[in-house]
Amino acid sequence: MSDTTEEERREYARRLAAEHLESGDPLGWFEPLYSAAERGEAVVPWAHLVANPYLVEWAGGRTGGGRSALVVGCGMGDDAEHLSGLGWAVTAFDVSPSAVGAARRRFPGSPVRYVAADLLAPPEEWRQAFDLVVEAYTVQVLRGDLRARAIRTAGALVAPGGTLLVVARAREDGDPPGRIAVPLTRSEIDAFATGGLRAVRVRDVYDDETPPVRRWVAEFARA
Numbered sequence: 001m002s003d004t005t006e007e008e009r010r011e012y013a014r015r016l017a018a019e020h021l022e023s024g025d026p027l028g029w030f031e032p033l034y035s036a037a038e039r040g041e042a043v044v045p046w047a048h049l050v051a052n053p054y055l056v057e058w059a060g061g062r063t064g065g066g067r068s069a070l071v072v073g074c075g076m077g078d079d080a081e082h083l084s085g086l087g088w089a090v091t092a093f094d095v096s097p098s099a100v101g102a103a104r105r106r107f108p109g110s111p112v113r114y115v116a117a118d119l120l121a122p123p124e125e126w127r128q129a130f131d132l133v134v135e136a137y138t139v140q141v142l143r144g145d146l147r148a149r150a151i152r153t154a155g156a157l158v159a160p161g162g163t164l165l166v167v168a169r170a171r172e173d174g175d176p177p178g179r180i181a182v183p184l185t186r187s188e189i190d191a192f193a194t195g196g197l198r199a200v201r202v203r204d205v206y207d208d209e210t211p212p213v214r215r216w217v218a219e220f221a222r223a
């Protein structure tokens with residue numbers, strides 16, 4: 001596939017997603033995508049190999065001091081490594097074992113604990129266990145009931161006194177969904193404030209991509 005264009009390789013990811021969604025296997029496309037990327041046969045469209053700028057902004061000036069952080073749907077590991085560098089004790093997980101393997105290979109010797117796990121069925125000991133939970137762009141690739149469950153579960157992993165940071169693409173209720181990501185509506189963002197979490201700040205921002213992309217950057221806290 002080395003003579004294919006970037007756009008053709010992106011289209012491969014979209015087709016893989018569509019095929020699995022149509023066949024009722026909504027989580028089944030992440031692993032083949034990451035493993036095809038490892039072989040140079042696909043690109044992972046969201047893997048920019050830098051930490052999320054909204055996480056970098058949020059974390060700036062707050063040292064981890066050994067507190068625990070959990071990175072949801074960690075992909076290639078950049079957000080996890082950023083927090084680790086700021087002194088957080090980081091666990092990072094992804095449903096794709098190949099993503100986890102790629103993160104481990106990119107950051108040999110990293111103190112981050114990379115784990116293959118499913119946000120929809122996390123290990124029991126993760127419940128209310130993390131001082132910081134970071135969810136960037138995972139919920140938006142889930143649909144329907146899975147999305148509602150993922151929203152509830154992400155919040156359930158935040159420890160008493162802890163924080164949930166959510167970054168997601170944003171849309172109005174009537175806007176058309178995308179083919180891979182379905183941006184979140186305001187009511188979906190508000191739904192993170194459940195099970196003892198309260199919204200601290202919900203920002204509706206446009207970044208400087210061309211054309212600009214609208215996103216939610218939202219912080220929630222557990223008393």
Ligand SMILES: C[S@@+](CC[C@H](N)C(=O)[O-])C[C@H]1O[C@@H](n2cnc3c(N)ncnc32)[C@H](O)[C@@H]1O
Nearest residue numbers: 030046073075094095096118119120136137138
């Ligand atoms: C759009 S990507 C975002 C990756 C990364 N957070 C980033 O910002 O670059 C969504 C990630 O979530 C992972 N993922 C999807 N469903 C998941 C689930 N149920 N549990 C854990 N990870 C999941 C995918 O494998 C993928 O790495």
